[in-house]
Amino acid sequence: MTERKIELEVLRYRPEQDAEPWFQTYTVPCPEEWVVLDALNYVKDEIDRTLSYRWSCHMFVCGSCGMVIDGEPKLACKAFLRDYGDKIRVEPLANFPIERDLVIVMDDFMEKLESVKPYLIPKEEKSLDEGSYLQTPAQLKAYKQYSMCINCMLCYSACPQYGLAPEFIGPAALALAHRYNMDSRDVGRKAREDTVASHEGIWECSFVGACSEVCPKSVDPAGAIQQVKFSSAIDYFTSWLPGGGSR
C-alpha cells in the first residue's frame, strides 16, 4: 500500500476565540485510495479533536460533506486524494456564513427550499383506500433527473449570483420546484409561480452555469432554471392573447 504525506490546509474558525478565519496546516499520512474526508477524519481522530465538519454517509448520498477543496465546491467523500497534489486547501462552502471551521449556517438554504412548495400538489386529494397516483415510466423520466438532488449546497457555493444577491432563491431550490412542476401528478405550478417566476427566482439567474458544473448528482439546476424561464415567458406572452387567461 502506497502512502503519501499530504499537507491539509484547513480554514479554521472558532467563534469563541477567533475574530476571523485562519488556515491551519495538518500533515496527514494518506493511503492512495483515501478521499479528503478520510484525511479530515484522520486529523479529527489522531491530531486535533477540535476540528469541526459535517459528514455522515461517506458515499455521496447524504449531501452533508460539501466543502471547497482547492477552490472548487466538492463532496469531501467524493474528492479522491489521487486527483490532488501534496498540498490541499480545504475551506467551508462559499456564500454561507461560517458557524465553526468547515461547518456553515444553512438556515437560508432551508428556508428557500421550503419557499418553493417542494411537495406534490395533486389535482384532487385521494384517500389511502383509493390507491396511489399512477405514472408511466415516460412521465417519471420527465422529472427524474431533478429529483436526484441531495441538498449538498455545492451549487449555492458555486453560484456568484447567490453570493452577490443573497435573496436569490438559488439553483437547487429552483430545480426542485421544476421537479414538481414537471411531475404529471402535480398541478402546483401556479401555486409556486409567485416565488419561482419572480425577480428573486428564475429572473435573478444570469446563466453562469457554475451550479451544473459542480453538481455531484448531475441535476443540472441551470438547465432547469432556463426551462422555467422559457415556460414563464410563454405564459406571459400567451396571457396577452385573446382567451389567454388573466394577468
Next chain:
Amino acid sequence: MSRKPYQRELPKTTWFLRHARYKKYMLHEISAIAVAVYLLILIVGLFRLAQGPDAWAGWLAFVTSPLGLVIHLIVFGLSLVHTTAWFKAVPQAMRIQRGEQFVPGPTIVGAHYVVWAAVSVFVLILAGVA
C-alpha cells in the same frame, strides 16, 4: 453557548477573477457587446446607404480600412465565442423527450451547427461571394 457566525463577502467587482469558469462566463457576456456593436455598425451602414452614394462610399471605405478589418476580426472572433457558447448550452434549456428517452444533446447542438452553416452559405450566395 452564544453563536457568532462569520460572514465572508464576495467582492462586488472582482468576483469573476476567482475562478476560470467565471472568467469564461464574463467573456461570453462581453462577446454579446461585440455582436451588438457590430449590429450598430451595420445599421449605420444602412443609413449611409439611404443618404446617397457619397455617404455609402465613405462608410464602405471605413469598414474596408485597416482599422475596419481589425474591428471585423475582433468581432468575428467574439461572435464565434458567443455562438459556440450558446449552442453548447441549448440542450440544457431545451429538452426534447421522445417516449422514455431524451433526444441526445449532441444531436440538438449538431442541428444548430447545420442550420448555422446553411444560413451562412445562403447569405454568402445572396452576397454573391459563393
